[in-house]
Amino acid sequence: MKKLLVVILILALASVAAAAGGRAEQMRETDEQDMKISVHLGAFGEDIWKQMIELFEERNPGVSVELEISPTNFESLRLQYLSGRDLPDFHQAPTWSLDYQTLQEEGMLFSYEDILQTPSPYGEGTFEELLLPSTLEIMRHDGNLYLMPFSLGSNGLWYDEKLFRDKNWSVPTNFEEFLEFGEKALAEGIAPFTYTGVHDYIGFILYPTIASIGGVEAISKLNNLEEGAFTQNAVVEMLRRVEMIRDSGMIQHGALGFDHIESQTELALRRAATVVSGDWIWVEMRDAWPDDFELGFMGNPLSKAGEQRCSWMHLLRVSVPRDASNPELGAEFAKFMFDGDVMDIWAREAGVVRPIVGADAFTDYLFDAKRVAINYLTAPDNLPVFVAFPYSHRELHIEFMNHVDALVEGVTTIDRISRDMEASLRRARAER
Amino acid sequence: MLFRKKLFLSDVIIRVLFFLYSLIIILPMIWILYTSFKTPREFLHAPWALPERLVWENYYNAWFSANIGNYFLNSVIVTSGMVVLTLLLASMASYTVSRYKFIGSSAAATYFMAGLLVPKVFVTVPLFQLLLSMNLLNTHIGLILAYTGMALPFSVFVLIGFFQNLPKDLESAAMVDGASHYRIFFSIMLPLARPGLVTVSIFNFLWYWNEYPTALTVLQRESLKTLPLGLVILTETQERAAEWGQLFAGIIIVMIPVVVIYILFQRMLISGLNTGAVKE
Amino acid sequence: MKKTHERTFVITFLIAPVITYSLFYVYPFINAFRISFYRWSGLSPRMTFVGLANYRRLFTDSIFYQTLYNQIFLIMVTSLITFSLAMIFAVIFTSKTYPENSFLRVIFFFPNMLSMVVVSILWKFIYNPHFGLLNGFLSLFGFEGNTALLASSSTVLAALVAPQVWMLVGFYMVLFIASINTIPVELYESAKIDGAGMVRQFISITIPGIWYTIQITFVFFLIATVSNSFALVRVTTGGGPSRSSEVVTTYFYQQAFDNSNFGYALAIGFVVSLVMFIFASLIMKYTKRDLA
Numbered sequence A: 001m002k003k004l005l006v007v008i009l010i011l012a013l014a015s016v017a018a019a020a021g022g023r024a025e026q027m028r029e030t031d032e033q034d035m036k037i038s039v040h041l042g043a044f045g046e047d048i049w050k051q052m053i054e055l056f057e058e059r060n061p062g063v064s065v066e067l068e069i070s071p072t073n074f075e076s077l078r079l080q081y082l083s084g085r086d087l088p089d090f091h092q093a094p095t096w097s098l099d100y101q102t103l104q105e106e107g108m109l110f111s112y113e114d115i116l117q118t119p120s121p122y123g124e125g126t127f128e129e130l131l132l133p134s135t136l137e138i139m140r141h142d143g144n145l146y147l148m149p150f151s152l153g154s155n156g157l158w159y160d161e162k163l164f165r166d167k168n169w170s171v172p173t174n175f176e177e178f179l180e181f182g183e184k185a186l187a188e189g190i191a192p193f194t195y196t197g198v199h200d201y202i203g204f205i206l207y208p209t210i211a212s213i214g215g216v217e218a219i220s221k222l223n224n225l226e227e228g229a230f231t232q233n234a235v236v237e238m239l240r241r242v243e244m245i246r247d248s249g250m251i252q253h254g255a256l257g258f259d260h261i262e263s264q265t266e267l268a269l270r271r272a273a274t275v276v277s278g279d280w281i282w283v284e285m286r287d288a289w290p291d292d293f294e295l296g297f298m299g300n301p302l303s304k305a306g307e308q309r310c311s312w313m314h315l316l317r318v319s320v321p322r323d324a325s326n327p328e329l330g331a332e333f334a335k336f337m338f339d340g341d342v343m344d345i346w347a348r349e350a351g352v353v354r355p356i357v358g359a360d361a362f363t364d365y366l367f368d369a370k371r372v373a374i375n376y377l378t379a380p381d382n383l384p385v386f387v388a389f390p391y392s393h394r395e396l397h398i399e400f401m402n403h404v405d406a407l408v409e410g411v412t413t414i415d416r417i418s419r420d421m422e423a424s425l426r427r428a429r430a431e432r
Numbered sequence B: 001m002l003f004r005k006k007l008f009l010s011d012v013i014i015r016v017l018f019f020l021y022s023l024i025i026i027l028p029m030i031w032i033l034y035t036s037f038k039t040p041r042e043f044l045h046a047p048w049a050l051p052e053r054l055v056w057e058n059y060y061n062a063w064f065s066a067n068i069g070n071y072f073l074n075s076v077i078v079t080s081g082m083v084v085l086t087l088l089l090a091s092m093a094s095y096t097v098s099r100y101k102f103i104g105s106s107a108a109a110t111y112f113m114a115g116l117l118v119p120k121v122f123v124t125v126p127l128f129q130l131l132l133s134m135n136l137l138n139t140h141i142g143l144i145l146a147y148t149g150m151a152l153p154f155s156v157f158v159l160i161g162f163f164q165n166l167p168k169d170l171e172s173a174a175m176v177d178g179a180s181h182y183r184i185f186f187s188i189m190l191p192l193a194r195p196g197l198v199t200v201s202i203f204n205f206l207w208y209w210n211e212y213p214t215a216l217t218v219l220q221r222e223s224l225k226t227l228p229l230g231l232v233i234l235t236e237t238q239e240r241a242a243e244w245g246q247l248f249a250g251i252i253i254v255m256i257p258v259v260v261i262y263i264l265f266q267r268m269l270i271s272g273l274n275t276g277a278v279k280e
Numbered sequence C: 001m002k003k004t005h006e007r008t009f010v011i012t013f014l015i016a017p018v019i020t021y022s023l024f025y026v027y028p029f030i031n032a033f034r035i036s037f038y039r040w041s042g043l044s045p046r047m048t049f050v051g052l053a054n055y056r057r058l059f060t061d062s063i064f065y066q067t068l069y070n071q072i073f074l075i076m077v078t079s080l081i082t083f084s085l086a087m088i089f090a091v092i093f094t095s096k097t098y099p100e101n102s103f104l105r106v107i108f109f110f111p112n113m114l115s116m117v118v119v120s121i122l123w124k125f126i127y128n129p130h131f132g133l134l135n136g137f138l139s140l141f142g143f144e145g146n147t148a149l150l151a152s153s154s155t156v157l158a159a160l161v162a163p164q165v166w167m168l169v170g171f172y173m174v175l176f177i178a179s180i181n182t183i184p185v186e187l188y189e190s191a192k193i194d195g196a197g198m199v200r201q202f203i204s205i206t207i208p209g210i211w212y213t214i215q216i217t218f219v220f221f222l223i224a225t226v227s228n229s230f231a232l233v234r235v236t237t238g239g240g241p242s243r244s245s246e247v248v249t250t251y252f253y254q255q256a257f258d259n260s261n262f263g264y265a266l267a268i269g270f271v272v273s274l275v276m277f278i279f280a281s282l283i284m285k286y287t288k289r290d291l292a
Helices: A002-026 A047-059 A073-083 A100-105 A133-139 A161-167 A175-187 A203-223 A233-247 A260-268 A327-336 A340-350 A368-378 A394-409 A414-431 B002-035 B040-045 B057-063 B068-099 B105-117 B120-133 B140-165 B170-176 B181-192 B194-209 B213-218 B227-235 B244-276 C002-035 C053-059 C062-095 C101-113 C116-127 C133-140 C161-181 C185-193 C198-209 C211-236 C248-258 C262-286
Strands: A033-040 A063-070 A090-092 A148-160 A274-277 A295-299 A309-319 A382-385 C038-040 C047-049
Touching: A033 A047, A033 A073, A033 A327, A047 A063, A047 A327, A047 A340, A063 A073, A073 B120, A090 A327, A100 A309, A133 A148, A133 A309, A148 A161, A148 A203, A148 A260, A148 A368, A161 A295, A175 A233, A203 A233, A203 A274, A203 A309, A203 A382, A203 A394, A233 A394, A233 A414, A260 A274, A295 A368, A309 A368, A368 A382, A394 A414, A394 C248, B002 B244, B002 C062, B002 C101, B002 C116, B040 B244, B057 B068, B057 B244, B068 B105, B068 B140, B068 B181, B068 B194, B068 B227, B068 B244, B068 C002, B105 B140, B105 C002, B105 C211, B105 C262, B120 B140, B120 B213, B120 C002, B120 C211, B120 C248, B120 C262, B140 B194, B140 B213, B140 C002, B170 B181, B181 B194, B181 C002, B194 B244, B213 B227, B227 B244, B227 C116, B244 C101, C002 C038, C002 C262, C038 C262, C053 C262, C062 C101, C062 C161, C062 C198, C062 C211, C062 C248, C062 C262, C101 C161, C116 C133, C116 C161, C116 C211, C161 C198, C161 C211, C185 C198, C198 C211, C211 C248, C211 C262, C248 C262
Parallel strands: A033 A063, A033 A090, A309 A382
Antiparallel strands: A090 A309, A148 A274, A148 A295, A148 A309, C038 C047
C-alpha cells in the first residue's frame, strides 16, 4: 500500500512540477523587448533568418528575437493559434500549409494597415506606396491587409534547354506549338509532359489558361463562387485542351501516381521533357540535375495564338497573429523585410524578390532559372494571374483537381465535371 | 521408403518458398541499409544501385545536424516512461478484475477492452485541448499519460489472460500465511506473471517508439520532440532538397533499439504469449 | 473485516488505471463527439452550435461513402491475405523443425519494427513505373510496359494491400505461433493415429484450438488497419488518382486540417468509430463457438 501511494505521489508531483516549469518559463521578466518569429525551413535555409535577426537587433537596440525554425513549423502554428499560447510575433509558412483564409475570417491576424501608413523602408513615400498596387488589392480582406506579400514567384512549366537544343526543338509559346512539340518529343521516345498527380501543381497552368480564354473575369467567377462558374466556356475550353493533350499521348505514363519529387526527377533524368512546378524546383532538386542540365522556363503554353498569355503569380505571405505578445514589433519586423539592404541580401542569397514597385532593381542578383521565370512573369506580353480560389476555397479546388486527374485518366467527362462542380458550388454557397 | 521420399519433397518446396519469402523481406531491408550510405545524387539517379563509396557523413549529419541525437533521447524518456507506467497500471487493473469477484468486475474489464474496438486517430485534437487545460502540453509527462491511456486497453486485455491462468488457490494459501493483498500482488503475482509483463512491454515499446500523430499534437517545442517527428522533419521535402541519405541513416538509427530489444526478447515474447494465451 | 480489506484493495488498485484511461482516452472521445455538433475551424476557440448539420452533410456526402468503401475494401482484402499467410507460416513453424526456423521467424517479424511511414516510402520506390523494383522484376519475365499500379484508379487500392501484408504478417504469425503452442500435443498424436492428415488436423484441431486468438486478433487488425492506412495513403498516393485510394482517415485529416472544418471531420470520425465498434462487436458475437 505504501509503495503504491509513493508511486502515485511521485506521478502527481511530476505532473505539477512539469506544469509549474512551463509557467515559470513564460514569466521570465525583462524590461527589454522580446519577440519570437516562426519560419519555415524551406528553400531559404536557416542562415538568412539568422542574418535577419542579427541585423534587426542591431538596428533596434534592446530588442531580442527568438527564432523557431523547422520544416514543419506550420503544424505547430496551427496548434499555437488554437491554444492562443506560445504564439510567435511573426510567421512565415508555405502558402499551402496554413488556412490563411480562415485565419483572416476569424480575426486571428493582426492588420498591417497602420504600419502601411508609416514612411517606406526603401525609397520615398509611405510603405503602402512601395508595395505593388495589384498585389495589395488582391491581398486585402475587408479593407485590411493581414497577409503581407513577401516574395514574387513564377510557376508553370519547366524544361531542359540543353535537351531542346540537342533535339533541335523550338520552345513552344502557344497551344498549337505545344501540340507540335509533343509529336516531336514522342517520336524521340521522350514523354513531352509530366506532372504530379499526388499534389495539385497542375493548377499552376490550368487556372491561368482559364484567364487566357475568358479573361480575369472568368477567375473572379470562381473566386466568388458564382453560379455557372464551372459551366462557363473558359473552364470547359480549358478542360478540352487537357483532353487534347491526353489524347495526343503527351502525358507521361504513371504521372497520376507521382508526387512532386518523382515528377521532377523525371525531368532531371530526361525521361520527360517538361514538368509543372514552382520556381523552387532549381533549389529543391539541386542534387538531381545532371552536370550539363540547363533549367528553362516555358511558363504556360496552353493559351492559343491570339489569346492573352497568362501565367501563375505565386505570392508567399507573412503574417502576425493578433494575439501575439508583441504584434506591433512583429509588424515592424515584416516591414524590415522591405529595407533596401535586406532585400539585397534576399535577392543575392535566397533568390527572393519582393513584390514592390521597382522590383527589377533586384532581379539581376537572381540565379538564372529564377530570373528567367520572373522575367517571363513580368514580360509585357504576359499577364500575371494570382488565383485566390485554390487558397480561399481549398476543398473545391482539390475536388476540381481530382476531376482533372480523372479526366486525364479517361474515367470522367467534361460534362460530368461541370455538373459535379456546380453541385459543390451550390453547397459551398449555402454554407456561407 | 516411398512415404519418406514424398515427405522430403514437400519439405524442400516449403523450405524454398520460405527462403524466397524471406528474400522479399531481407532485400528491401538491405536496400534501406545501403541507401543510408549514398549521396542524394546517387540516390536520385540510380535508386537501387550500390553506393560508390560509403558516405558515413549521412550518419554524422543525421545525428548532429538533423538533431536525431536529441530526438533519440526524448524518445527514450517518453517510451520508457510510458512502458513502465502502463505496465504498473495495466497489471493493477487486470489483476483486480480477473482475480477478484466484485460488483462491476466484468463491467470494468469490458470498459477497458472497449477501447480496443475504436480507432485512436480521431482523438488527437480533443486530447490537445485536454492537455492544454491541464498545463501538460509540451511536456513529456503529458505525452506519457496520453500514450498510457491509449495503451491500457491492449495491455489490460493481454494481462487478464495471464492472471486468469495462474493457479486458483495461490491467494488463499498466501492469505493463510498472513500476507496482505498488496504483498500478494507485488511479491507473488507480479513475478509469476513476468512473461506477460515482458510481452506487453515489448509490444508497447514497438508501437509507441514509432508513434506519430499524438506526439505531433502534444509536442511543438523542437527540443522536446521524439524520433518519429524528427524523421518526418527529414522527409519534409517540399521546397527543399531532400537529404535522402540522411533520411535513411535516420531510419536505421530509429530501428536499432527496436531490433536489439526484439532479438534479445523474442524467445521470451513467444513463450510469454504461450502461457498467457487467453482461453474461454 | 476481511471483506472491507478486500474492498479498499480493489478500489485503490482500480482507481489509478480507471482515471488515467477515462481521462486520457475515453474523455477525448466523448469530447470529439460533442464537437461534431459544432461548426469549428480548429484554428480559433470560436465554435458555433449547428445541431445535426454535420451529420446531415455526412449522409449525403458521396466522397464519404467512397472513402468508407475504400477503407472496408482495404481491411477485408488485407486481413484475408495477412491472416492466411500468417496462419500458414505459424503452422509450418510449429510442426516442422527445420534448422533455419528460428532465424526465419526473426526475419519474418522484421518489417513490423519499421514505422508505416518508412514502409510506405519503401513501397513507393518499389512501385515506381520507371525505376521501381516491381517493373524490373516483371521485365525478367518478359512483361514490359512500365506498369504504374499507383497511377490507375482500378489498381491503386489493390496495390496498397501489399505493403500492409508485407509489414504485418510477421506480427500475426508470432501471435498464432504462441497460440498453437498452447494446444496439447497429444491431440495431434491421437489424430495421427486415427489417420488424419495435415489438413484434417489443421481444420479439426488447430483452428478450434486457436479460434479465440483468431477472433481477437482479427478485431485488433481491423482497428489497426484504419490507423495504418492513414500514413500509407498519405505517403504513397495522397488519396489519388481522384480519390480512388482515399480512406476515411485521410478524408478526416483533409476536412480537419486542410479545410479547417473540424466539426465535420469529427462527425466523420464518430461515425467511422461507431461503424467499427458495431462491426467489431458483431464479429466477437457471431464468431463465438463452443470448444469441444
